[in-house]
Amino acid sequence: MGKAHKFGDDISTDLIAPGRLFHLRSNLPELAKHVLEDADPDFAKKVKKGDFVVAGRNFGLGSSREHAPAIIKLAGVKAVIAKSFARIFYRNAINVGLPVVMCDTDKIDDSDELEIKLERGILIDKTRGIELDFPALPKVMMTILNDGGLVAHIKKHGDFCL
Amino acid sequence: MGQTLAEKIISTHCKRSVTAGEIVVVNVDVCLTQDGTGPLAISQLKELDMEIAKNPKKTVLFIDHAAPSSKKELSNDHIKLRDFAKKTGCMLSDIGEGVCHQVINESYVKPGDILIGADSHTCTGGALCAFSTGMGSTDVAVGIALGKTWMRVPETIQIRVTGKLQKSVYAKDLILHIIGLIGADGATYKALEFSGDTIEGMSMSERLTLSNMAVEAGAKAGLIASDEKTREFLKENRREDDYARVAPDDDAGYERTIEIDAGSVRPTISFPHTVDNVKTIDEIKDIKIDQVFIGTCTNGRADDLRIAAQILCRKHIHKDVRLIVVPASKKVYLDAIRDGTIEMLVEAGACVMAPGCGACLGVHEGVLGDGESCLSTQNRNFRGRMGNPNAEIYLASPACAAATALSGRITDPREVL
Numbered sequence: 001m002g003k004a005h006k007f008g009d010d011i012s013t014d015l016i017a018p019g020r021l022f023h024l025r026s027n028l029p030e031l032a033k034h035v036l037e038d039a040d041p042d043f044a045k046k047v048k049k050g051d052f053v054v055a056g057r058n059f060g061l062g063s064s065r066e067h068a069p070a071i072i073k074l075a076g077v078k079a080v081i082a083k084s085f086a087r088i089f090y091r092n093a094i095n096v097g098l099p100v101v102m103c104d105t106d107k108i109d110d111s112d113e114l115e116i117k118l119e120r121g122i123l124i125d126k127t128r129g130i131e132l133d134f135p136a137l138p139k140v141m142m143t144i145l146n147d148g149g150l151v152a153h154i155k156k157h158g159d160f161c162l
Numbered sequence: 163m164g165q166t167l168a169e170k171i172i173s174t175h176c177k178r179s180v181t182a183g184e185i186v187v188v189n190v191d192v193c194l195t196q197d198g199t200g201p202l203a204i205s206q207l208k209e210l211d212m213e214i215a216k217n218p219k220k221t222v223l224f225i226d227h228a229a230p231s232s233k234k235e236l237s238n239d240h241i242k243l244r245d246f247a248k249k250t251g252c253m254l255s256d257i258g259e260g261v262c263h264q265v266i267n268e269s270y271v272k273p274g275d276i277l278i279g280a281d282s283h284t285c286t287g288g289a290l291c292a293f294s295t296g297m298g299s300t301d302v303a304v305g306i307a308l309g310k311t312w313m314r315v316p317e318t319i320q321i322r323v324t325g326k327l328q329k330s331v332y333a334k335d336l337i338l339h340i341i342g343l344i345g346a347d348g349a350t351y352k353a354l355e356f357s358g359d360t361i362e363g364m365s366m367s368e369r370l371t372l373s374n375m376a377v378e379a380g381a382k383a384g385l386i387a388s389d390e391k392t393r394e395f396l397k398e399n400r401r402e403d404d405y406a407r408v409a410p411d412d413d414a415g416y417e418r419t420i421e422i423d424a425g426s427v428r429p430t431i432s433f434p435h436t437v438d439n440v441k442t443i444d445e446i447k448d449i450k451i452d453q454v455f456i457g458t459c460t461n462g463r464a465d466d467l468r469i470a471a472q473i474l475c476r477k478h479i480h481k482d483v484r485l486i487v488v489p490a491s492k493k494v495y496l497d498a499i500r501d502g503t504i505e506m507l508v509e510a511g512a513c514v515m516a517p518g519c520g521a522c523l524g525v526h527e528g529v530l531g532d533g534e535s536c537l538s539t540q541n542r543n544f545r546g547r548m549g550n551p552n553a554e555i556y557l558a559s560p561a562c563a564a565a566t567a568l569s570g571r572i573t574d575p576r577e578v579l
């Protein structure tokens with residue numbers, strides 16, 4: 001179980017991992033101290049292991065920087081839940097082993113206690129006492145995620161095994 | 163049913179006929195990374211114990227985003243890229259060579275190729291009719307080592323543009339208009355295919371502007387059939403032999419078709435802080451601008467600089483405005499030096515920097531101050547993009563940028579041309 005940290009629509013990779021911190025990209029633990037800083041300056045301080053990032057439409061639009069999902073994961077976030085995701089962010093998140101869930105986030109409030117059952121496609125909002133269904137990840141992505149990300153997948157199989 | 167450009171190109175790379183919706187593993191012809199994403203790709207290759215490139219002559223490591231370096235950490239990343247290139251025989255495009263998307267299209271990609279790049283604007287290569295798409299460092303690292311990647315064959319939205327663009331309306335205005343129409347996520351997971359006589363009449367420089375911004379509508383690719391214009395461009399870059407005609411079937415199945423009358427497009431501006439927040443020039447009031455930036459993979463080509471120079475010729479920029487100009491590549495820079503464009507721009511007050519990304523992403527060379535506004539020819543205006551979340555970015559064509567530099571206010575290029 002973890003807490004919801006709510007954000008709006010169009011959270012770009014510039015808000016998650018800003019270009020002005022470009023020089024920290026080879027130092028992910030340091031960059032993670034600034035995760036989502038330009039959307040919520042206190043987020044890195046507030047977030048606890050097992051919490052969730054909850055957002056509106058088109059989460060992660062913009063640059064291909066994989067550092068964005070990588071530092072969200074490094075900050076301890078268990079999954080990102082949004083109405084929709086930008087394509088590259090979605091793929092990157094799976095590759096780094098960060099679950100991404102698409103559902104109607106209007107029903108979730110900031111600070112709600114959440115739990116997700118990824119395999120079953122169910123999100124439980126304990127605070128509100130509701131269950132939300134979400135579509136399962138495509139099979140390819142589930143395989144990569146279950147292997148622990150793309151690097152682990154290739155290490156395990158020596159090639160794509162999708 | 164016939165095939166779209168995306169289906170055609172992907173089919174030839176997995177040796178069977180595919181349709182939208184299928185998931186396939188494809189061979190990759192060209193891979194690119196830049197200095198923001200390359201170091202992580204290299205770390206992943208080390209982690210995989212695969213410090214090799216399947217096709218080193220077509221794997222290009224660019225140093226363009228912070229080039230030359232502005233910080234020791236970045237310099238160290240650059241060392242990592244240079245060492246990896248030496249070790250593996252991969253191509254290195256070092257400082258001064260230019261922005262990855264300009265150089266890759268001038269020198270490496272050909273019609274019908276699949277290009278994957280660890281940079282979201284890799285879709286620029288769609289202008290040469292290559293299936294070009296942006297991915298993250300790990301995907302591209304695996305592509306470099308194995309020479310393949312997995313992808314879902316995208317559905318395609320056809321954008322048919324017909325008629326003549328009005329005077330002072332450019333490819334940039336057209337693509338901003340399209341993004342305003344379909345929204346920043348209007349084409350997520352899909353490909354765009356641009357066609358119609360307006361597109362056929364466009365130069366490669368203009369087509370590159372269109373394809374470059376496909377990702378700003380969420381698209382995976384922004385494709386244009388290859389034709390004589392493509393051949394000319396390749397010839398200009400001394401590789402006419404790379405030309406191949408690639409076109410969609412007449413009965414290709416599109417998810418939908420959007421018809422646009424080119425004559426109805428006006429000079430268009432994207433307002434802070436999302437690209438789809440567009441207004442036409444006639445809709446806007448007095449907006450003061452502190453910095454004008456002409457350059458980037460969107461609009462930093464020789465044609466773009468010439469259009470700006472024509473407007474600025476024998477004039478001087480407004481005293482309260484800074485004008486930064488960054489040619490997209492060394493070739494562009496040399497062309498613009500040789501034909502006098504650079505001289506005109508400098509005389510008008512421009513500060514011309516080395517080819518690369520320049521001020522586009524807020525690392526260096528034009529970071530905005532608190533409360534400042536910039537009018538830029540780049541492709542993105544997200545909050546914080548130019549290094550300061552307390553600044554505002556407007557996007558427009560090079561003509562609008564030059565007109566704005568003269569007056570210090572967002573200005574209709576039709577007033578000065």
Ligand code: SF4
Pocket residue numbers: 227261262263281283458459460518519520522523540541
């Ligand atoms: S010019 Fe801007 S948009 Fe283009 S590759 Fe460089 S940083 Fe990205």
